[in-house]
Amino acid sequence: MDVIFQVDVRKKDRKLEERYRRTAFDLYRKGTKRSAGAWVLLIWYSIVLIMSLGGGGGAYTLRSFIVEALLVFIWFLIAFRRFRNRVMLRLLFLTIALKERGDTGTFNGNRFMFGEEGFWAITVGDMMWKYPAVDKVAESRDAVFLYFKEDSGLYFAKRDFTVGDSKAFLQFIAEKTGKEVIRLKGSRR
The missing domain is CATH 1.10.287 (Helix Hairpins)
Structure with missing residues (x-):
């Protein structure tokens, strides 16, 4: 599969995770x-x-x-x-x-890759999804949220794109999933 968009998350972002959970609750x-x-x-x-x-x-x-x-x-x-x-x-x-x-464990990062047929995550093990699995797509000023259902999905900062950019990605994901991108308060147009 050819990679059209790639996101490399190098560090944990607790504020982004909290925003992801609050947004899920609201949506x-x-x-x-x-x-x-x-x-x-x-x-x-x-x-x-x-x-x-x-x-x-x-x-x-x-x-x-x-x-x-x-x-x-x-x-x-x-x-x-x-x-x-x-x-x-x-x-x-x-x-x-x-x-x-007190935990001395380190976060090794995540890589999310988006291709023509689906997208996958490389963390401890490989996971692959087809685009119809995405239930909702939301964006804030600095992040993208993909929800499969209320309690599961992916989120990443817009600055973490290493292949492609967030603006083109949002158009791409809306086309692939058939879902409208929900713009959260404070997101840029």
């Missing part, structure tokens, strides 16, 4: 509705929260303030899906960063 969860049970739970919790805030009648202590602040934080987690997603992603990446802090 695949946007427009989903809450169930009736979720609304009942939210309303019930709201009533309990309102009744508990400042209703002790006794001295207002640091402990009661912390408990009420925690209850309000939990309400925000329940009520606002986007807030919950951001908090959970931050915790996930904080955990990963702490775990990797």
Whole structure:
């Protein structure tokens, strides 16, 4: 297979990975509705929260303030899906960063090559995909995101192209996949 575009990722980019995950959440969860049970739970919790805030009648202590602040934080987690997603992603990446802090392993890099019939990744082992496997294509100002489904895909910085460039690649991938490129906030036209 002849290589039309090639991307060499030489280092891990945690901010890019976090953006990839946030974008996946936004692309695949946007427009989903809450169930009736979720609304009942939210309303019930709201009533309990309102009744508990400042209703002790006794001295207002640091402990009661912390408990009420925690209850309000939990309400925000329940009520606002986007807030919950951001908090959970931050915790996930904080955990990963702490775990990797003591890890002495090195990142050997990834190479993504795009040809006429499909594209493949060379990492620990070779993986190949055909273009119909791509479900969504998105671009930000400095990155390209290819999603196969919500929790899997590829992402890389536009600066990592070693064969071809990102502008021509986006036209190419849109043609090959039949998917419109979704331009995220802050991306250049």
